[in-house]
Amino acid sequence: MYNTYYGLTAKPFQLNPDPNFYFGSKGHSRAMAYLEYGLSQEDGFIVITGEVGAGKTTLVRNLCRRLQSEKIVVAQIVNTALDAADILRMAAASLDLPFENVSKAALLLRLEMFARDCAKQGKRILLIVDEAQNLSHHALEELRMLSNMQSYDQPLLQTFLLGQPEFRAILMSEGMKQLRQRVIATYHLGPLDEDDSRAYIEHRLSTAGWQGDPCISDDAFDAIYGYTQGIPRKINTFCDRMFLMGYLEELHAFGTREVDKVMADIDEEFAAPPSTEVGTDHTIAELTPASSDIDAIERRVSRMESSVTTLVDALRKMISAPLKSVSSKNP
Structure with a gap:
């Protein structure tokens, strides 16, 4: 409504995360450095936490816009109130793979075959999981198992976990020891x-x-x-x-x-x-x-x-x- 009145070319304060409006604050710039470092490692998990509305999704979307699409296949899961089997289906769906009426074994096989095909083309998969605090321990364990996919000692998949502050407590719980060992970088995004x-x-x-x-x-x-x-x-x-x-x-x-x-x-x-x-x-x-x-x-x-x-x-x-x-x- 007010765009034309004030001579604006777009709505400046929309709630939808838009990488065109990304602002590199001190905290966001450090978080971006962690993400870029994680990408350079080509393995494991990168964890970014922050309060609701801190800008985690906008941060990652800005990163994705800068990635070389010919080298990285980006998949994203945003609905995370899922059980272990559903998280695999969502991962397959995000990669445009058939997932309906498919057994867990078949899903895992399709995901691995797709990852190997990407590797043959010089590509690797980046899986971005938003609202990670909603994931069950079993779902997190499935994601950890996915990260084990390799081809000739080369990792085929890397995962970014974005969550609210309580996700840090989940990571530190007794049952998450194996996942913690796969985390190569973590950063908490605070307010401006x-x-x-x-x-x-x-x-x-x-x-x-x-x-x-x-x-x-x-x-x-x-x-x-x-x-x-x-x-x-x-x-x-x-x-x-x-x-x-x-x-x-x-x-x-x-x-x-x-x-x-x-x-x-x-x-x-x-x-x-x-x-x-x-x-x-x-x-x-x-x-x-x-x-x-x-x-x-x-x-x-x-x-x-x-x-x-x-x-x-x-x-x-x-x-x-x-x-x-x-x-x-x-x-």
């Missing part, structure tokens, strides 16, 4: 610091063609960092909301007042509603909402009405814009 958070916002805006409109004050950048704590996905969500507000209210500058308003809107919308649980032994007086609860409900209803009005206004703007353009050409 204050300087990188500002640079991240400016980088995404510049990538989308930003020419300084709207301007963002230093205090506004500080406030955004304080609210999002440097988590890229939170920054995207917040800034997208702020730019939408700027479009609707025709703003060309964002300061702390505008940032505070967006914070209040988001906090109000996601606030927990008053408890409605009722016990059989409560008196009528206890069941009567307090005035503070009534006020809170009225504020929420008012906020919902405001949100609906905002959406309607945005739709009207989108619809009326082309109509005005046509009428101006045909007086």
Whole structure:
């Protein structure tokens, strides 16, 4: 909605991981170095962990974009709430191999034959597994067994495991000793610091063609960092909301007042509603909402009405814009 109003060529704060918007912060640059080192080893597992929204998927997609496709076949598994047999099927599916109504032995044979064919062409397989914290121990063991595939002492498959912080605890558990021995590098991707958070916002805006409109004050950048704590996905969500507000209210500058308003809107919308649980032994007086609860409900209803009005206004703007353009050409 706000792209045209601010002269942007793309949506700068989309949630979908896009390597075109990759920002090499200090942490992301170190993580990229670990990934590149792992690739150079051509063997074992590389583990990257980080909080939800830290940018793990964008990091790996940027790496994949830089890989030489004639040497590496990339396969990715994103749905990991699977048992051991299903993880093999997902691996086969990601490589476009038949996997339905096939026994485990047949799956393993097809995967190995495909890997050997790739090796004959001078290629190797890179398997990227996202949300690794959801994998069962049996599924992780199947992935470890896949990593044993070799041809004349040359590894045929390498695996990147991306997961949330709890995956580190899983790796350190008693049953994961053999897998840990196959991990050649691991890195935890933390949030952006204050300087990188500002640079991240400016980088995404510049990538989308930003020419300084709207301007963002230093205090506004500080406030955004304080609210999002440097988590890229939170920054995207917040800034997208702020730019939408700027479009609707025709703003060309964002300061702390505008940032505070967006914070209040988001906090109000996601606030927990008053408890409605009722016990059989409560008196009528206890069941009567307090005035503070009534006020809170009225504020929420008012906020919902405001949100609906905002959406309607945005739709009207989108619809009326082309109509005005046509009428101006045909007086």
